[in-house]
Amino acid sequence: KRVAVLISGSGSNLQAILDWQTARGEACGYEVVGVLSNRADAYGLTRARQAGVETAVLDHTRFDSREAFDAELVQAVDAWQPDLVVLAGFMRILTPVFTDHYLGKAVNIHPSLLPKYRGLHTHRRALEAGDSEHGLSIHFVTSELDGGPLIFQQAIPIHADDTETCLQQRVHAEEHKAYPRVTEALARELITYENGAAVCHATNC
Ligand code: GRF
Numbered sequence: 001k002r003v004a005v006l007i008s009g010s011g012s013n014l015q016a017i018l019d020w021q022t023a024r025g026e027a028c029g030y031e032v033v034g035v036l037s038n039r040a041d042a043y044g045l046t047r048a049r050q051a052g053v054e055t056a057v058l059d060h061t062r063f064d065s066r067e068a069f070d071a072e073l074v075q076a077v078d079a080w081q082p083d084l085v086v087l088a089g090f091m092r093i094l095t096p097v098f099t100d101h102y103l104g105k106a107v108n109i110h111p112s113l114l115p116k117y118r119g120l121h122t123h124r125r126a127l128e129a130g131d132s133e134h135g136l137s138i139h140f141v142t143s144e145l146d147g148g149p150l151i152f153q154q155a156i157p158i159h160a161d162d163t164e165t166c167l168q169q170r171v172h173a174e175e176h177k178a179y180p181r182v183t184e185a186l187a188r189e190l191i192t193y194e195n196g197a198a199v200c201h202a203t204n205c
Contacts, residue, residue, distance in 0.1 A: 001030045001187040004082035006090035007037050011044020012172065013088035013109060013179050018051045020180030028180075029187035034080035036073070038092055054080070060092055070097035077102075084186055087141060088179065099143040104193030106141040107186065109179050111171045113137060113153055118146035123168045126158065133157050134167060136175050138182050140193050151191055151198040152182050 005014050014035060021028050035048035036056045048055045056076050063069035074097065077085060085106040099106070112122040113135040126134040135155040142148035154174055158167060185191045190202040 001083040002033045002081055003030045003084045003086055003183065003187070004034045004036065004077050004080050005032055005044075005048075005086045005088050006077070007035060007042055007044040007088050008039050008091040009042050009044065009089050011035075011042060011047045011088065013175055014044045015047050016176035017086065017088070017180045017183055018047065018053070020184065024184070028184045030084065030183060033082065034077070036076055038090070044089075066093065066095045067097050070095050074098055074101050084183070085141075086179075086183055093145055094141065094143070096143045099141055102141065104140060107151065107182070108139055108141050108146070108148070109175055110137045110139065110146050111135075111168070111175070112146075113155060114139065114146055114150065123164045123171065127162060127164060127167065131158055134171060136171055136178060138178065140198060149193065149196060149198045151186075152178060154178055 005017065007014055018032055021030065021032060032053050034054045034056065035044065036058060037045050038058055038060045040057045040059065045055050058073055058076055060069050083105065085102050087106065087108040112126065114137040117125050123134065133155045135153060137150060138152040139150045140148040156171055156174055185202070191198055191200050
């Protein structure tokens, strides 16, 4: 399966997905064919180039509306003819121009146990709320921000002496394990999108 990855920053999840592809070879069922960033200075673009993957930059500040940006985003991503679009730290709110076009094909990773803490600063909010656990979620992308059908969730215990930084690092480390595996499961159609829900076809869901 052809995978396009959308990023805005460091791209450590992109790196994990690329490393998994290298380690697993054809068994992973996917190939990252393009990486797009809305920021030209995103370090993830360097990671992509080092892996020999095509890159594109689409500067959102050039557009008057989210819809206009999304229309060009769809064109740029479609040029790679992806079967799957993986959002990995892509920091733009997407409109139905994008989300309807890729419904069931686009996924996102979010650092919280959704539906808790949509949006930003999830680690700080979980600590401030005195939660005993935090986590990560991977979901299909819909026009509802961080609100699409859940594919995978993992809880991560919060320690009494946790700071925002150290909690964030622990979540990030688990993201790097989970996202490549879920990308593989989607590529191998062990998980599909059906009637607004994620359906698992494997025996060990
Ligand atoms: C991750 O924490 C992800 O959950 C969130 O953005 C961050 C991206 O990190 N959506 P990186 O660019 O993959 O290092």
